[in-house]
Amino acid sequence: MSLLYKRIASGALRALQPGTTRVWAPWWAGSRDRVRDPRRPPSRDQSGGTYNVPPSAEFVARVSGIATMAKLPYRETTDGLDAAFVGVPIDTGTSNRPGARFGPRQIRAESALLRAYSSGTRAAPYESLVVADIGDINVNLYDLKDTCRRIREGYRRVVATGCVPLTMGGDHTIAYPILQAVAEKHGPVGLIHVDAHADTSDTVLGEKIGHGTPFRRCVEEGLLDCKRVAQIGLRGTGYSPDSFEWSRAQGFRVVHAEECWFKSLAPLMAEIRAQMGSGPVYLSFDIDALDPAFAPGTGTPEIAGLTSIQGVEIVRGCRGLNLVGCDLVEVSPPYDTTGNTALTAANLLFEMMCALPKTKHY
Incomplete structure (x- = not known):
């Protein structure tokens, strides 16, 4: 047996032994490099099960x-x-700049900067939720309709176990098949949709499925409780004098970006929590809701958008809701030369996890 294999096997056996102390070092580190963190033992729930706690950067690079x-x-x-x-x-x-297929990979890379607790809300997700990364849906890059089928079937398996999906996109098309699976389990859901665009077109270039149409399809299929839908941050030029007339006609609350300028969105979120009530809610956050000064790495940027602070206020304002799923979409790394867009996305996804119903707060 090679030395490499022995180290892998011995590390795996130690990880599987109940009652062993968690060691914050990679398996290949020498004994002198292995440092125990006495402040970060494995978190345990009341039944004795162990939560997944990421290694601290204080001890692992x-x-x-x-x-x-x-x-x-x-x-x-x-x-x-x-x-x-x-x-x-x-x-x-995607209808404009491509690259969102690389979004999940870049978000994961930038997420290495995240720590275990939220300093702002004192949330402790890893002391209250069993969370893991389950990888990617095996999409078909040559057939969008087949990709939607694969997404729908994959998310059926996720929600069937009672797990809440926290999704990294990918373009906004993905919200449609995800919501098909979510609504199969929970019935019509409320929706908090944060975006520069309403994504309610009927067709684009003759196609019914694309990143500009998902919420029109969701309404047609009865996936949404339309009186519990809010769209926040809408703006930009349009194809008609009132680009958001259709949304209002369905009963959606439409919040233009201009209504958000120069103010905290905490009062708005108090109103939206009241609108959503106690029913199931899905949060869909397109990174282009933020002004391109904060998030340039996206396919369809629009000026005069939300700040990153307002984005965090919106997500934190979802605490207390019955969130049954969340997504963060449209990060396009080729237009994100500094990584700041993906870093912002990673932080917003962390905030979404902290807003889930079971999350502990100190």
Whole structure:
């Protein structure tokens, strides 16, 4: 048996032994490099089960290891998970700049900067949720309709176990098949849709499925509780004098970006929590809701958008809702030369996890 294999096997056996102390070092580190963190023992729930706690950068270099979301363990299924990060790497529904197929990979890379607790809200997700990264949906980059089928079937398996999906896109087309699976389990859901665009076109270039049409399809199929839908950050030029007339006609609350300028969005979110009530809610956050000064790495940027602070206010304002799924879409790394867009996305996904119903707050 080679030395490499022996180290892999011995490390795996130690990880499987109950009651062993967690060691914050990669398997290949020598004994002198292995440092126990007495402040970060494995978190345990009341039944004695162990949560997944990412290694602290105080003891393990961020640049080491395989890139998973927030350096969480990788799992092949959602069995036993309260929430899971999922990648959907497509941009075949994109109408302008491509590249969102690389979004999940870049978000994972930038997420290495995340730590275990939220300093702002004192949330402790890894002390209250069993979370892992379950990898990507195996999409078909040559056939968007087949990709939607694959997404729908994949998310059926996720939600069937009671796991809440936290999705990394991918273009906004993915919200349609995800919501098909979510609504099959929960019935029509409320929707908080944060975006520069309403994404309610009927057809684009003659096609019914694309990143400009998902919420029109969702309404047609009865996936949304239209009185519990809010669209925040809408702006830009349009194809008619009132680009958002259709949304209002369905009963959606439409919040133009101009209504958000120069103010905190905490009061707005209090109103939206009241609108959503106690029913199931899905949060869909297109990174182009933020002004391109904050998030340039996206396919369809629009000026005069939300700030990153307002984006965080919106997500934190979802705490207390019955969130049954969240997504962060449209990160396009080729236009994200500094990585700041993907870093912002990773932080917003962390905030989404912190807003889930079971998350502990100190």
